[in-house]
Amino acid sequence: MMAYSELELDGLKEVINIGGGHAATSISKLVNQKIDMHVPEISILSYHEMYKQVIADDVEVHAVVSSIVGDYNGMILFVVSDDSADKLSELMLGTKTDDINVKMSAVSELTNIISNSFLGAIGNLLNVQLVSALPVIQDDYFGAVISSIYMALDQYDDHIMVIRNEFTYSEEKLDASLFFIPETGVLEQILKSLGI
Amino acid sequence: MGIADYKIALAPAKLITVGLGSCIGTIIYNEQAGIGGLSHIMLPDSHPFAKKQALNTAKFADLALPEMVDKLKQKAPRARFKAKIVGGANMFGFNALSKTGNIGQRNIEAVEEMLKELGIPLIASHVGGNSGRTMIVDLKNFETMVRIVHHDAVYI
Numbered sequence: 001m002m003a004y005s006e007l008e009l010d011g012l013k014e015v016i017n018i019g020g021g022h023a024a025t026s027i028s029k030l031v032n033q034k035i036d037m038h039v040p041e042i043s044i045l046s047y048h049e050m051y052k053q054v055i056a057d058d059v060e061v062h063a064v065v066s067s068i069v070g071d072y073n074g075m076i077l078f079v080v081s082d083d084s085a086d087k088l089s090e091l092m093l094g095t096k097t098d099d100i101n102v103k104m105s106a107v108s109e110l111t112n113i114i115s116n117s118f119l120g121a122i123g124n125l126l127n128v129q130l131v132s133a134l135p136v137i138q139d140d141y142f143g144a145v146i147s148s149i150y151m152a153l154d155q156y157d158d159h160i161m162v163i164r165n166e167f168t169y170s171e172e173k174l175d176a177s178l179f180f181i182p183e184t185g186v187l188e189q190i191l192k193s194l195g196i
Numbered sequence: 197m198g199i200a201d202y203k204i205a206l207a208p209a210k211l212i213t214v215g216l217g218s219c220i221g222t223i224i225y226n227e228q229a230g231i232g233g234l235s236h237i238m239l240p241d242s243h244p245f246a247k248k249q250a251l252n253t254a255k256f257a258d259l260a261l262p263e264m265v266d267k268l269k270q271k272a273p274r275a276r277f278k279a280k281i282v283g284g285a286n287m288f289g290f291n292a293l294s295k296t297g298n299i300g301q302r303n304i305e306a307v308e309e310m311l312k313e314l315g316i317p318l319i320a321s322h323v324g325g326n327s328g329r330t331m332i333v334d335l336k337n338f339e340t341m342v343r344i345v346h347h348d349a350v351y352i
Contacts, residue, residue, distance in 0.1 A: 143215020144328020
């Protein structure tokens with residue numbers, strides 16, 4: 001893992017902040033409720049630290065993955081707990097549902113919108129074309145999901161850069177996180193476009 | 197125990213590793229001594245990374261397994277060992293996306309090859325597919341429980 005200066009990390013944080021802000025706005029519009037986003041977290045962590053500080057490796061999550069296509073490649077991972085999936089699908093459908101397929105397709109559609117508004121905002125800022133491919137949803141252990149994504153993107157370091165936006169709904173934490181996992185070299189390109 | 201690590205313990209302890217995606221959990225065990233080592237590797241081959249300083253040997257199939265077997269043999273010099281492996285999934289059907297192909301499948305092949313080189317019979321495995329796994333090994337009897345989200349536990 002490359003070392004980044006404070007200035008570079010601030011620059012990246014600003015980019016992610018803009019992407020996450022747009023994503024929060026697009027969810028708010030969709031569900032007609034105010035959804036907010038925390039200041040994004042960018043940290044370089046070992047797997048051990050990530051599982052301790054972010055989400056534990058044995059937690060069962062709904063994981064939605066979309067590949068990023070366009071000028072930069074990588075993946076967007078949206079992770080929601082079961083409770084939050086209930087909440088979000090209820091907000092989207094306007095009614096509670098017990099049908100797991102309906103619930104998952106609502107979450108999947110939501111991720112599609114979030115990913116594309118996140119990427120669209122970043123793309124505008126950096127003057128590049130970025131869209132996300134159709135999401136794939138899977139219920140699995142967080143550890144299996146996140147480690148396999150880094151491996152699939154050929155990122156083999158013991159330390160990984162965790163870029164995450166967390167969302168809240170009426171002051172309540174939503175337990176929904178958006179991870180931005182770019183391919184090797186993309187962050188350097190982003191910094192270059194920012195002129196840092 | 198966590199990712200890119202291994203651990204050796206004695207019965208009646210249990211060894212557990214969680215959230216195996218494309219990674220592989222390998223339990224190497226001897227019944228008489230009641231000793232077992234569980235490794236959680238991430239990658240098949242350390243050679244592309246040989247130039248890097250301070251390699252974590254426990255991360256790679258080709259380094260982790262011989263090292264763990266050495267340590268097991270120090271503790272149980274005459275023991276004959278057997279192995280079971282779990283993991284090596286192709287999560288989300290990622291193989292189409294990676295430049296290096298299906299990492300889970302390559303991990304399975306590397307671990308099987310390394311066990312063969314070490315002369316340790318592989319007596320059971322629960323590998324491949326698209327789902328993550330958690331494994332819990334009971335060192336009293338080598339019973340290995342494999343858990344997959346939304347499925348009943350499987351014993352191998």
